[in-house]
Amino acid sequence: MGISREDALDCFQSDDLIGIGMEADAVRRRLHPEGVVSYTIDGRINYADSAADADFEPLCNRISDIVAMGGTGVMLQGKVIPALTIAWFDGLFRKIKERYPAIWLHSLSASEILAIGQQSGMTVQDTIARLRDAGLDSIPGDDAGILDDAVQPQGARMKWKTEDWISVHRAAHELGMQTTATMMFGAGETFEHRMNHLEALRQVQEETGGFTSFTPRSFAPRGSVVNGFEEATAVEYLKTLAISRMYLNNVENVQSNLETQGLKVLQVGLRFGGNDVGSVLLAEGTNAATEEQLRQVIRDAGFKPVQRDTLYRTMFLN
Numbered sequence: 423m424g425i426s427r428e429d430a431l432d433c434f435q436s437d438d439l440i441g442i443g444m445e446a447d448a449v450r451r452r453l454h455p456e457g458v459v460s461y462t463i464d465g466r467i468n469y470a471d472s473a474a475d476a477d478f479e480p481l482c483n484r485i486s487d488i489v490a491m492g493g494t495g496v497m498l499q500g501k502v503i504p505a506l507t508i509a510w511f512d513g514l515f516r517k518i519k520e521r522y523p524a525i526w527l528h529s530l531s532a533s534e535i536l537a538i539g540q541q542s543g544m545t546v547q548d549t550i551a552r553l554r555d556a557g558l559d560s561i562p563g564d565d566a567g568i569l570d571d572a573v574q575p576q577g578a579r580m581k582w583k584t585e586d587w588i589s590v591h592r593a594a595h596e597l598g599m600q601t602t603a604t605m606m607f608g609a610g611e612t613f614e615h616r617m618n619h620l621e622a623l624r625q626v627q628e629e630t631g632g633f634t635s636f637t638p639r640s641f642a643p644r645g646s647v648v649n650g651f652e653e654a655t656a657v658e659y660l661k662t663l664a665i666s667r668m669y670l671n672n673v674e675n676v677q678s679n680l681e682t683q684g685l686k687v688l689q690v691g692l693r694f695g696g697n698d699v700g701s702v703l704l705a706e707g708t709n710a711a712t713e714e715q716l717r718q719v720i721r722d723a724g725f726k727p728v729q730r731d732t733l734y735r736t737m738f739l740n
Contacts, residue, residue, distance in 0.1 A: 424449075424624070424671035427617055433665050434613040439657060446664035446695030449671060454697045459725040461680075461716055462732060463492045464528065464701040469514065470500030478517045485522055492713075493703060495526035495732040497562060502537035508552060511538065515557035526732045527558050528602075531565035532590035536582055547593045554599055560733060561594050563603040563633075569619040573611045588626060595632025600733055603633045603673070607662055608654030609641040616662070620669045627672045634733050635675035635698060638662045639682045656687045660694045667695025675734055684709040685719050692723045698734075 425433075425445075433442050465488035472480045485496055496518075500506075515527060530538075530553065539549035550558075567573070569584045591601045603623050607616055627633050640654035640662075654662075667676045678688045678696025681704045688699055699720065702713050711719075720727035728737045 425665075425668045427621065427669075430617055430620070430665050430669050431613055433668075434616070434661065439661060442661060442664045443694040446667040447693050449667050450676075450695050450697050453671075453674060457725055458728045458737075459692055459697055459699060459720045459723070460675075460728050460730040460734065460737070461699045461713075461720075462495065462701045462730050463703055463713070464488075464495035464497060464526075464732060465491070465493045465703045466497045466499065468500045469498045470503065470506070473503060473505055473510075476513075478514050481514065482518065482521050485518060485525065488703065489522065489525065491703060494524075495528050497704075498527065498529035499531060499534065499562075502534050502541070504541060506538075508538050508542040508544065508549065511553060512556040515553065519557040526560070528560045528562055528732045529558060531562060532587045533565045533582055535561070535590050536586055546589055547597065550590070550594050550597055550599065554597060558599075560599055560634075561591065561601040563591065563601055564637075564639075566604050566619070567606045568609070568611045568615050569605075569622045570611070570615045573609075573615050584622065588622060591632065592626055592630060595626075595630035600632050600634050602635050602637070604637045604639055605662075605666070606639050606641050608658065617669075620666060624670055624672060627670070631672075633673050635677055636666060636670050636673045637677040637679050637700070638666050639679060642682070656683075656690075659683060659687060660691060663691050663696060664694040680705045680711060680716065681709060685711055685715065689719045689723050692720070692725060698730075 436442060467481060467484050469481060488496060518527065535549055539546055566587055569587060571584050594601050605619050640659045642653055663678060675698050676695050677698045677700050678691025679700045680688050681700055699716060702711060702716050705711055717727040730737055
C-alpha cells in the first residue's frame with residue numbers, strides 16, 4: 423500500500439522538499455534495488471500528415487529514419503478525421519508490421535481510439551481488438567490531462583470525460599494489452615484534483631495491473647501566463663514526481679521525463695523517485711540531448727543507464 427491520500431495532500435502543501443524526495447527515493451530503491459535507470463529510443467510520427475496517401479509510403483519512410491537512428495518503437499498519433507476510418511488504420515498497421523516486423527507500435531491515445539470507434543459505430547473493446555489484430559502493440563496515456571471532470575481539459579481529451587479515458591485503458595488491459603499513464607499538471611487544478619487523478623489510476627492498476635509506467639508532466643503554456651496561471655516550477659515538478667512515486671506504489675515505473683524537463687531537472691528527478699527517463703528521440707529544442715549525454719547524466723546521478731524496449735521488458739546491452 424502506498425501513502426494515504428491525506429499524507430499525499432500534506433506533502434503537496436509541505437515545504438520539506440528534501441524529506442519528500444528521500445521518501446520517494448526509498449520507494450524507488452525498494453522497487454528497483456538494482457540501481458538501473460532505463461531509457462528508450464522511440465520516435466513520434468503524426469499520421470494525419472499522410473492521410474491522403476493510401477500506400478502509406480511517406481509514413482514508412484519516416485519509420486525507416488527512426489530505425490536508422492536506433493529506434494525500436496514508434497508512436498503514431500494525430501487528429502482522427504472522417505477519412506481516417508478504422509479500415510485505414512487497419513491497413514496502416516498491417517503495412518508497417520509487414521515492412522518493419524520488429525518495430526513496436528505504441529500508438530493512438532484514448533481520445534483517438536474513442537474517435538475511431540465512434541465514427542465506425544464500434545464499441546471501445548471491439549475497436550481496440552481490431553487495431554490490436556492489425557498490429558497495435560500498446561497504447562500511450564499522454565492525453566489524460568487531469569482525470570477529474572471538474573477540471574477544464576487541456577488538448578485532445580476535451581471531448582471526453584474521465585470515465586471515457588479510463589474505459590479505453592481498462593478495455594485494453596482486459597484484452598491483454600498494456601498501456602502507459604500520465605498526468606499533465608500545473609494548468610490551474612488544485613492538489614485535490616491531482617489526487618483524484620492519481621487515485622483513479624491506482625484503482626485501475628489495482629484491478630488490472632495493466633499500466634507499465636506513469637509520467638507526470640508539467641503543463642507548458644505558450645508565453646509566461648495563460649488564463650491567469652504560470653508554468654509549474656522545477657520544485658513543483660519534483661514534488662509532484664515524488665508524491666506520484668509514493669502514491670502509485672502499484673505501478674512499477676515512474677518517469678523523470680527528458681522531453682518536458684530537460685537534462686538538469688531530469689537528473690534531480692532520479693533522486694525523487696524516477697527510475698526511467700523516456701525516449702531520447704522525443705526531446706526537442708532546449709531539452710534535446712544525445713543518447714550519450716543522457717547516459718552520462720544518469721551515470722553522474724549514481725545509476726547505471728540501460729536502454730529498454732517500450733514496455734520495459736528487454737534491457738539492451740550498450
